Amino acid sequence: MLQHFDPNKDYGTPASLSEKLVTLEIDGVEVTVPEGTSVMRAAAMYDINIPKLCATDNLEAFGSCRICAVQIEGRRGTPASCTTPVDAGMKVTTQNDKLAKLRRNIMELYISDHPLDCLTCPANGDCELQNMAGAVGLREVRYGFEGNNHLHAEKDQSNPYFTFDASKCIVCSRCVRACSEVQGTFALTIDGRGFDSKVAAGQNEQFLDSECVSCGACVQACPTATLMENSVIDMGTPEHSVTTTCAYCGVGCSFKAEMKGDQLVRMVPAKDGDANHGHSCVKGRFAFGYATHKDRIKAPMIRDSIDQPWKEVSWEEAIGFAAKRLKDIQAQYGRESIGGITSSRCTNEETYLVQKLIRAAFGNNNTDTCARVCHSPTGYGLKQTLGESAGTQTFDSVMFSDCILVIGANPTDAHPVFGSLMRRRLREGASLIVTDPREIDLLSTPHLGDATHLPLRPGTNVAMVNALAHVVVTEGYEDKEFIASRCDTKAYSKWREFIIDERHAPEAVEAITGVSAEKVRAAARKFATAKNASIYYGLGVTEHSQGSTTVMGIANLALATGNIGREGVGVNPLRGQNNVQGSCDMGSFPHELPGYQHVADSVARARFEKAWGVELDDEPGLRIPNMFDAALAGEFRAMYVQGEDIAQSDPNTQHVEAALSALDCLIVQDIFLNETAKYAHVLLPGSTFLEKNGTFTNAERRINRVRKVMAPVAGKEDWEVTVDLANALGYPMSYSHPSEIMDEIASLTPSFANVSYERLEEHGSLQWPCNDAFPMGSPIMHTESFPIGDEGKAKFAVTEFVPTTERANSRFPLLLTTGRILSQYNVGAQTRRTDNQAWHDEDILELHPHDAEERGIKTGDWLGITSRAGHTVLRARVAERMQPGVVYTTFHHPGSGANVITTNNSDWATNCPEYKVTAVQVEKVSQPSQWQKNFQDNHERQYEFLRGSASSEAKAIK
Numbered sequence: 001m002l003q004h005f006d007p008n009k010d011y012g013t014p015a016s017l018s019e020k021l022v023t024l025e026i027d028g029v030e031v032t033v034p035e036g037t038s039v040m041r042a043a044a045m046y047d048i049n050i051p052k053l054c055a056t057d058n059l060e061a062f063g064s065c066r067i068c069a070v071q072i073e074g075r076r077g078t079p080a081s082c083t084t085p086v087d088a089g090m091k092v093t094t095q096n097d098k099l100a101k102l103r104r105n106i107m108e109l110y111i112s113d114h115p116l117d118c119l120t121c122p123a124n125g126d127c128e129l130q131n132m133a134g135a136v137g138l139r140e141v142r143y144g145f146e147g148n149n150h151l152h153a154e155k156d157q158s159n160p161y162f163t164f165d166a167s168k169c170i171v172c173s174r175c176v177r178a179c180s181e182v183q184g185t186f187a188l189t190i191d192g193r194g195f196d197s198k199v200a201a202g203q204n205e206q207f208l209d210s211e212c213v214s215c216g217a218c219v220q221a222c223p224t225a226t227l228m229e230n231s232v233i234d235m236g237t238p239e240h241s242v243t244t245t246c247a248y249c250g251v252g253c254s255f256k257a258e259m260k261g262d263q264l265v266r267m268v269p270a271k272d273g274d275a276n277h278g279h280s281c282v283k284g285r286f287a288f289g290y291a292t293h294k295d296r297i298k299a300p301m302i303r304d305s306i307d308q309p310w311k312e313v314s315w316e317e318a319i320g321f322a323a324k325r326l327k328d329i330q331a332q333y334g335r336e337s338i339g340g341i342t343s344s345r346c347t348n349e350e351t352y353l354v355q356k357l358i359r360a361a362f363g364n365n366n367t368d369t370c371a372r373v374c375h376s377p378t379g380y381g382l383k384q385t386l387g388e389s390a391g392t393q394t395f396d397s398v399m400f401s402d403c404i405l406v407i408g409a410n411p412t413d414a415h416p417v418f419g420s421l422m423r424r425r426l427r428e429g430a431s432l433i434v435t436d437p438r439e440i441d442l443l444s445t446p447h448l449g450d451a452t453h454l455p456l457r458p459g460t461n462v463a464m465v466n467a468l469a470h471v472v473v474t475e476g477y478e479d480k481e482f483i484a485s486r487c488d489t490k491a492y493s494k495w496r497e498f499i500i501d502e503r504h505a506p507e508a509v510e511a512i513t514g515v516s517a518e519k520v521r522a523a524a525r526k527f528a529t530a531k532n533a534s535i536y537y538g539l540g541v542t543e544h545s546q547g548s549t550t551v552m553g554i555a556n557l558a559l560a561t562g563n564i565g566r567e568g569v570g571v572n573p574l575r576g577q578n579n580v581q582g583s584c585d586m587g588s589f590p591h592e593l594p595g596y597q598h599v600a601d602s603v604a605r606a607r608f609e610k611a612w613g614v615e616l617d618d619e620p621g622l623r624i625p626n627m628f629d630a631a632l633a634g635e636f637r638a639m640y641v642q643g644e645d646i647a648q649s650d651p652n653t654q655h656v657e658a659a660l661s662a663l664d665c666l667i668v669q670d671i672f673l674n675e676t677a678k679y680a681h682v683l684l685p686g687s688t689f690l691e692k693n694g695t696f697t698n699a700e701r702r703i704n705r706v707r708k709v710m711a712p713v714a715g716k717e718d719w720e721v722t723v724d725l726a727n728a729l730g731y732p733m734s735y736s737h738p739s740e741i742m743d744e745i746a747s748l749t750p751s752f753a754n755v756s757y758e759r760l761e762e763h764g765s766l767q768w769p770c771n772d773a774f775p776m777g778s779p780i781m782h783t784e785s786f787p788i789g790d791e792g793k794a795k796f797a798v799t800e801f802v803p804t805t806e807r808a809n810s811r812f813p814l815l816l817t818t819g820r821i822l823s824q825y826n827v828g829a830q831t832r833r834t835d836n837q838a839w840h841d842e843d844i845l846e847l848h849p850h851d852a853e854e855r856g857i858k859t860g861d862w863l864g865i866t867s868r869a870g871h872t873v874l875r876a877r878v879a880e881r882m883q884p885g886v887v888y889t890t891f892h893h894p895g896s897g898a899n900v901i902t903t904n905n906s907d908w909a910t911n912c913p914e915y916k917v918t919a920v921q922v923e924k925v926s927q928p929s930q931w932q933k934n935f936q937d938n939h940e941r942q943y944e945f946l947r948g949s950a951s952s953e954a955k956a957i958k
């Protein structure tokens, strides 16, 4: 009788995690469930469905509607089944005349204050109130509709994605609880009492003006049409759905793409999504409109020079044109004169094919990816210390953490669904340490307990991490047993000698970091004495001249305190783009074949040579910055860029623009005419995640299926275009489905050996390594040993602090650091073409009131920002959360020119740019910078060139 767990079913209350089982009787059926389960859930698990309204299984039971009343032998009254836990031997009755009458009475009261417009209601057929009226057999409403009611309450349509129609509200408070329990924002309350009680956003504000971050959890939780997606109001209820993976950030949330015919109506977070468990953020939930935006490139285009209009051509002509140019350039300038860039937004299969094209068809290793400019130090630093270039935990592991150290990351904005999970753990009592120049939002988590902010100066991470480790070692907090059994003791002794030196003491580095020694010591003790302490870090660690050193310092700290290899601990890079983990895994770097196998490793290379039927270059190829330098030197002449906007995202924009302008052939494959495409000679239409099959790998190494929801606008998925280009170059590629590409990946990549589409269908998702040693994948890494050296022991690394050469001085007295905002994504190409613009339609420069006052600056003033690299203009926001001497901006809008001012400085080991430290001066100005004026002129000219081509819609190639 016990049903299988059905992820689509609402069991009414959350599952109990107890291992102890309890047996009871419900309607004469013997049921056995974990202790702590509610009677409602226990019944639902055995397919006995008790009516409910205020209960839903992702929220704690509240017990307000009483429609779920049951009778329990030996107990008085009719207790609510959602708030009553099971007891051994309990005898429960869920259906009899008395209960039926009680439920009908309750429903009558609800319905008497509810508009009876079911036939025209957007929730018709998808409304729990309607269903429950049917379930309890409601046939009449004796109270009439004439009394006091809320039928004329006003609608709040301020949010661009959903409407709040108060006339339909039954005040069940599911939305309020979703906002606090699931999202952790606490934007909603029930205002007033009794008949006057109503849902209120913020301080009785419009949703858009409140703290609401538009995650959609309340809309999801609402059992009526009160909170409803505008797309459903406009298009009607969806008819079918396809489960796929969000293409925005590295959390990798699973969604049901709900469709009407071939039109996407809404994206609903999948309850059984292993990374998100039914939660979402504003990007994945609502910002999908870019896929059908009028700016989509719908047909291939070519031109001889970037000063010419585009000519729309067939796929065959465009591919032939590109292949001929590549071959001619190689014939004239040599094999190394061309290269390519893989995309961290495309699927694993597509990324794998691009690097294969470069290595096998171009015949060199000139392949790189956006990880160069974000997490390449993670790859290097973790490989050196832990032996594997990836985070060690699942996201869920944070729920077992007692102390959470966040370094240079802003999870509530950049990894929002994980940010909500972390907030939940913080509300439960875990302590928080934030090492960041800014007071990030995590520090204002409602109901946050013990929290420490170490507001260090930009560029001093290594000094800070070393100081924390110094305290751990010199105050005797090391986990000696862990170190002796799991670490290379020689490397440890060397590191220990280094770290105990007084130059790393918090007192000695206070002048460097700007953070008081006392605070640093207290934070180190807190971290070291927690039962489970975890470290989460982001681009605020990696995008520095010493990014790799900090990553190794983080690994040292985790190893020294024994915080690796179990739940609740670990080293967790929060990777930015949806598939940046995957693009690194798939061999996008110039020195590594898929699975981080070095190109100089003759055994690995031989396997690829055999499978690919070509001889491979054993020398690492060019990194992105080397490609730019070589282009300017005339040695590098052509590039294939798939799904990456290097002209906007890479530092020192003028340098990048000059390098791209110097190329003889730039082939860009993208969904829009992005900044890079303005320098292209061949523009190939890209396909969005909705238009393709494949897989993404998220920040916890989880491989998730991407499933095709609609046909590609130009007829081809991205991988098909790469296949065509390879064939046109004379290197045969033939696949009929991305599953075949994954089979090839699995055969050549030891950590993917047991990954296949069949297994992904069976298990939902798999975390690599997934091979014979770990057939079900590896949620937590390094539980027994580390994949490093002969003995599998982790290696401490000496991490000397070397200050960046980018220093503030009297000419450039402020330090600029950059970051992201929740509503926009990376270069903004997608989110800027959605209603997310309502939250952030321009990049702003934030500065401390003291710095503002000194310069006579007020919020809203235009500011000229000048660095050693360039000059741009942004509007000002005076913000207390900044520290004096530090200014901050985002880089989501190309015309802002945030990267015009960032410099060419980069990480010593990986060339990851030092985006997070640029010395600048700011002053009030009255007009845009010269670069911004040129940008605007070029933008208009390039769009004119695009419009000048025949209507792409009319000529779309099928």
Ligand code: SF4
Pocket: 175, 178, 179, 183, 185, 186, 187, 188, 211, 212, 213, 214, 215, 216, 217, 218, 219
């Ligand atoms: S959309 Fe999210 S943040 Fe906004 S009110 Fe609803 S649950 Fe809260």
Ligand code: SF4
Pocket: 168, 169, 170, 171, 172, 173, 174, 175, 176, 199, 221, 222, 223, 224, 226, 227
């Ligand atoms: S808006 Fe929906 S979820 Fe919130 S109280 Fe009203 S009916 Fe319940």
Ligand code: SF4
Pocket: 246, 247, 248, 249, 250, 251, 252, 253, 276, 280, 281, 282, 283, 284, 285, 415, 416, 417, 418
């Ligand atoms: S958290 Fe990331 S993966 Fe999840 S919905 Fe938001 S953008 Fe998408």
Ligand code: FES
Pocket: 051, 052, 053, 054, 055, 062, 063, 064, 065, 066, 067, 068, 069, 080, 081, 082, 083
């Ligand atoms: S569902 Fe149990 S009281 Fe509302």
